[in-house]
Amino acid sequence: MVALLALALLGAGGVGAAALYLRSVDNDVERVDAFTGVPTQDRPPVVARDAMNIMILGSDSRDPERTEGSRTDTIILAHLPKDRKSAQLVSIPRDTWVRVPRSADGRHGGRTAKINAAYAWGGIPLMVQTVEEFTRVHVDHVAVVDFAGFQEIIDALGGVDITVDHRFTSIHPPLRTFPAGRQTMDGATALDYSRQRKQFPDGDFARIRHQQQVIRAILDKAATGGILTSPGKLNDFVRAASSSVSVDREMSLLDLATELRGLRGGNLTFVTSPSRGTGRVGSESVVFADEQKSEAFYDAVRRDATAEIVRAAR
Template identity: 70%
Template structure:
């Protein structure tokens, strides 16, 4: 996936899976379920920030990290984004990182240009933790007009990527949240299989027993279980068996991200050079970053963070419904305004108390 992935006359319906959230349709007022190279390049969702955060500063291989960074894919995330349209920086030193994910190996993938996972990661100025906010891909927002003349109307938020690549996606998220984005990370979640296998598997707690809709139709038991890469990736893709559809998929992705970070930061991985190197190399093919991001600096700044320091949240919503023929997610405008105002001001206690 790259900032140039755009189809000529593509529309949101062309790039997004049919059925929107795949959950039961409700009215706008109905409640919705709450939903390359070193450690940095792996996130689900959030993902990159997490992996980079957890392992990056623990290993004292500065030269190694620099060599990894020199080979990382770089993308034009802010090219063409009008400066006058961008929110102001409110708190210097706080970081807001946009994490975009696709799953090129998803059995339901329709191909084309899209962002299946959208996460706004806020790292406070004091680096005490990180809050990762998942924005459902079907959230109905105003999409600005791209320099090619696409957009300029309300649509599902991930239509912005189809219409104008990374710059329009950045502009859309900034316009929606009023939060200035400092960096962008792009992840191919299909690559998580190799990452998880390099770690020797991860532990996931399933909320209920259910069967995958994809071959080989695995059955996931309720409770804690060890998963290899293929199993964990399958778990993170499921949504049609759950009443709140895509919100469950978001929660499962968040679980996988946290489990990867916890496993990557464990003594067994850090103390085993071969396993650590396999992990780093596996992540290298799954991530791209913007041209200004320094993985070395980021790793050093975030070296103390672990899974327990991360809080996963979901964009405030009122529920799902329809706009014409499209199944969409409606934001809770009042709650969203209060929540993102706290993010702008780096008011962590307010972020935690107003988020969901």
């Protein structure tokens, strides 16, 4: 999204050149079959036809704590209202306890589990089914991001500015200490910051907040950091982003860049899916969704009721 926004900003000064460049980038972005095998009859209807919902899946392939295979560490439902003047990014905790539909091969699912199990059991299509069943929001597009690629993206920007709430030390080598206050982080430091969770009482919720900070910081730096006047920096930034992301076959990067040209960090609202907190199911530590609040919240997303969505973030 931030790469597209940078190109859209560039397009304000030279639409033709930006479009040609974006088409070349589009050819380099990997395409995935996101909706193959998703039963049409089970999908929620489109309620607000001019709005758009993009499911963003993040997998940290170089996470030092990674001991298991293809699970997605980050799940974001990005809602783009019909006027495209803002975006609401809804983080769904990866341990949210939900019903996962049965996988296409019939070997998995058909029961309750952590929401990120859907990715391991049936890839992107089962993840689409699971998120749609949980939220009753129609997913229009899918993007899959290797968050380890954030390191190259941030370095291409010359670092990002992050405000750390409380001093803490990373649990991963080289055991960085993050002092409280505003500081500029390079790619490796920002990635380390966005991985931390075990030092905080609210665990993965703290990691979600850190990831949201990094996303906003990248967008702000892309819009104001001078990359638009430096072809070399812009190319490094866009190429780093495009090499870290895969999108569904129907997503038009050029159209999306044009529609999002007015978006900035100040127009982003980050929301965490309503929950009742954490607990245990058997041997598993899970996050329990707040069913009543979730129903009202996702109904607002379905209806494109931007004011209600933003209010839920306060």
